[in-house]
Amino acid sequence: MNPHLRDVAIPNDWDRRGLPGWSYHSTALLELEKEHVFRNHWQIAGHVCDIPNAGDYLTMDVIGERALIVRGKDGVVRGFNNMCRHRGSRVVADSQGNCKNALVCPFHGWVYNLDGTLRGAARPRSFPDLDKTEFGLMPLDLEVWMGFIFIRFRNGGPQPSVAELLKPIEPEFAHYKAADMVPSWGIWTQKTPVNWKSVRDVDNEGYHVAMAHPALQDLYGATYFDEPFINGVSRSFATYNPHAGRRWSVKNYVKIAPEPTHLPDHLRKAWVYYGIFPNAVLSVMPESVQFYQEFPLSTGETLLRGAIYRYRDESREQAAARYLSFRIDRDTMSEDVQLSVWSNESMLSEAFEGFYLSDLEYGVRTHHDHLRKQIPVLGLETAPEEKDMWNLNDALRSRG
Ligand code: FES
Ligand SMILES: [Fe+2]
Numbered sequence: 324m325n326p327h328l329r330d331v332a333i334p335n336d337w338d339r340r341g342l343p344g345w346s347y348h349s350t351a352l353l354e355l356e357k358e359h360v361f362r363n364h365w366q367i368a369g370h371v372c373d374i375p376n377a378g379d380y381l382t383m384d385v386i387g388e389r390a391l392i393v394r395g396k397d398g399v400v401r402g403f404n405n406m407c408r409h410r411g412s413r414v415v416a417d418s419q420g421n422c423k424n425a426l427v428c429p430f431h432g433w434v435y436n437l438d439g440t441l442r443g444a445a446r447p448r449s450f451p452d453l454d455k456t457e458f459g460l461m462p463l464d465l466e467v468w469m470g471f472i473f474i475r476f477r478n479g480g481p482q483p484s485v486a487e488l489l490k491p492i493e494p495e496f497a498h499y500k501a502a503d504m505v506p507s508w509g510i511w512t513q514k515t516p517v518n519w520k521s522v523r524d525v526d527n528e529g530y531h532v533a534m535a536h537p538a539l540q541d542l543y544g545a546t547y548f549d550e551p552f553i554n555g556v557s558r559s560f561a562t563y564n565p566h567a568g569r570r571w572s573v574k575n576y577v578k579i580a581p582e583p584t585h586l587p588d589h590l591r592k593a594w595v596y597y598g599i600f601p602n603a604v605l606s607v608m609p610e611s612v613q614f615y616q617e618f619p620l621s622t623g624e625t626l627l628r629g630a631i632y633r634y635r636d637e638s639r640e641q642a643a644a645r646y647l648s649f650r651i652d653r654d655t656m657s658e659d660v661q662l663s664v665w666s667n668e669s670m671l672s673e674a675f676e677g678f679y680l681s682d683l684e685y686g687v688r689t690h691h692d693h694l695r696k697q698i699p700v701l702g703l704e705t706a707p708e709e710k711d712m713w714n715l716n717d718a719l720r721s722r723g
Contacts, residue, residue: 363476425437
């Protein structure tokens with residue numbers, strides 16, 4: 324069977340330069356990224372199993388926005404701005420929890436129902452004209468796909484529905500029955516000292532695996548390949564090397580992992596990564612499914628966020644394999660952090676002349692192309708003045 328989902332021919336002659344170096348260190352550009360890429364594109368908030376019961380909630384504070392995802396008494400998962408309509412306080416403070424029957428604002432005590440409607444203000448007689456129907460929590464676009472909760476901070480955007488966006492990967496991803504999974508260790512976050520695009524650039528190509536990731540190379544280096552971003556989705560696929568196991572974690576992983584009979588043949592010894600523009604990956608392995616994503620904190624700092632989900636009825640062997648694959652991933656991630664730091668800091672140097680990308684890094688190029696489409700100033704080799712960035716970008720956008 325052809326392990327490719329979509330056969331993609333890499334053009335013979337393509338521009339091998341990456342995005343201009345200035346774009347990794349420009350504050351004005353970062354604001355354009357928030358505006359045209361982060362607020363109006365789908366973002367993974369978590370999984371329905373993170374909030375299994377009525378009143379369970381999770382929050383996500385990113386790019387200056389605050390999301391609150393809460394499960395209602397009717398079982399429906401809804402998304403809101405985590406922002407009280409009185410004076411803007413957070414309605415819930417923690418990243419995850421249960422709020423029983425209502426959301427009570429910690430500032431002055433306004434009370435919201437789990438469906439976001441305002442139940443009432445504290446000391447209501449002090450608001451003689453308050454129309455409660457006008458002051459519900461502000462809803463966010465929300466869509467659940469295979470158990471994963473996607474939100475969008477701005478209503479509407481350049482992407483279609485999540486179901487439409489992810490249709491190319493749906494038949495393959497469906498084998499993992501992710502909607503029935505449960506959390507492994509909860510949602511994690513971590514900061515890393517580089518521009519978010521440097522994190523994504525490293526993750527968008529497997530050219531560096533042989534050199535930089537000894538465990539991954541041992542596990543699947545011989546078969547790994549990347550399919551670039553097309554309509555916002557990429558895919559990377561690898562099956563275990565026949566003689567995997569020089570490294571302790573890999574040897575034990577391959578030995579302990581039970582035959583995953585729930586999966587079709589071509590996925591039984593495979594790790595697959597699906598990139599979702601602009602900043603997220605869903606990845607599957609026989610024992611687990613995970614997401615990870617990046618959000619800019621500033622031009623030089625990024626928040627990494629993700630979670631791993633497991634089968635509800637997993638065996639002890641599956642659990643051990645899941646733990647070992649987590650260890651392999653954890654080592655891989657710290658290797659990537661170092662590489663992204665070195666690549667990112669070079670862009671402040673006068674000597675930096677841009678990337679020169681291999682055919683094996685075509686995925687980096689196609690991700691950059693998606694960014695350029697939303698933010699055309701990224702096509703300028705020389706940095707515009709910071710104060711001119713917005714107007715220049717607007718002008719280029721309107722020219723199409
Ligand atoms: S800000 Fe929420 S009750 Fe005042
Ligand atoms: Fe890597």
